[in-house]
Amino acid sequence: MSAAGELVELLLHHPLRLLGAAVPTLLAVLLVMFVNMPVSLTGGLVPAPALALACVYFWVLVRPDLMPPVVVLFIGLLEDLLSGGPPGLWAAGFVAALWLTDRQRETFAGLTGLGAVVGFAGAMLFAAAAAYGLDAIVYLRLPSLPPLLLESVSTVMFYPLIAMSMGWFHRHLVGPMRSGE
């Protein structure tokens, strides 16, 4: 059966399972919109965290089949467009983080507690480095590092909260939806 045929069959006979598959993407999109809301509680001193990357990282570890590369590219591009930044930079950063996490999945998935936060910090820094490098190549400049590091640090600080929230969605929403009607 073709992919389109399977999709139609799922839509007709197992709509909840299809919805469950879309939940991680919807959550990541919501987080992109949330961090780009029209307010800065720090008066613009600290950049808004890239919460969507924490969401992507979590789902790539827990359910990689629900967070394919094309979706990660779309989420990164949405982050670029909504934040007003140059297009493609965070998209590349998100895909780079996906590549690293996918290659070292066993290692990252085995981390717990503070180790899990350190693991995400590695992925975050890898994504930031990819976005920074691409910006330097495309625009022939070296952007200031402190804002990028601040954004990375603030994102890592929010990771436990995002991981706990995503864990709740996984246990109470995605899991039951995907396991049956």
Place this chain on the structure above:
Amino acid sequence: MASLGWRLTRGRGAKQLSLILCGLSAVVIAFLGRADAALFDRVRAGLSDFAEPALSQLRGPLVTVEHSVDNAGSLFTTFQDNIALKKENAELRKWQNVALSLENKLHRYEILLNAAHDPALPSVTARVIGEASRPFIKSLVLNVGAEQQVKKGQAVVDERGLLGRIYVTGEKTSWVILLTDLNSRVPVVIEPYHRRAILTGDNTPAPQLELDVGDGPVKPGDRVVSTGDGGLLPPDLPIGTVMQEGSTLRVVLFARPGTSDFVSVKAYSLPEPPAATDPVPAATAAEEPKVPPATVTAGIAAHPAPPAMPLQSRNPDVPRFDGQDEEQDR
């Protein structure tokens, strides 16, 4: 039955291929974004136009929370702030008298010299409905766009000074690139020696000053204003004061994007040059003026020379100094 969704990525090889393709796509998008920024700007403007009603509604309560957070820290320093403000107010009152006196003197000189006045700039007041402070961009989103005649490149000021320029315009919204942004480069003038420079954003709160042309020392505390050179920005918009950081000159900005709720978008353009092919009317060319016209002092390349006038102000707001107004006042 086979499992659902994302079938293409199920195989390890397919996933690797998909990863490579997506990575390449991101790089291509980045280069496309530089080559044809308008393409993505249209998408961005469309997104902000679409979200404008929601952003406008969200802005109110969020700003209240934002201000509450800001004010929480200042609660403990209210007493000291009050004393400092009283001192500053007393100092400003002295400066106010000096400014009023100088303003009056300037008006007299303008009238005596028959100087051409700067034309009033048409402006649109806009509400800030979004702000982005990210590593690669520092911008604001306004609730005005092409419908309000807002155009790319126009200057955006708050009540203190220049904030930045419009760089994307949608139908109902527009995006402002702040002076602190990495991509911002604005020609400026440093007073009092009229030294020209380029103000270059580097994502820090105080953008760098790259001296361009002119002589004269530049020292910390000097005032920086915009210049009309190139028709990019209106001249004389206050920007900030010079600050020395090691060997680098920076500018402490007057404007505060983080606390600006309402801003003004200034429309400015150089006057159209006269058409070279316009024939000079024969009668005018033939007639020699019997009385030489009064001297007119005009701004450099910014305004067309006004017609010769007797000694009086062309601006109705400027009081006349031929005694008529004083008589009316009495």
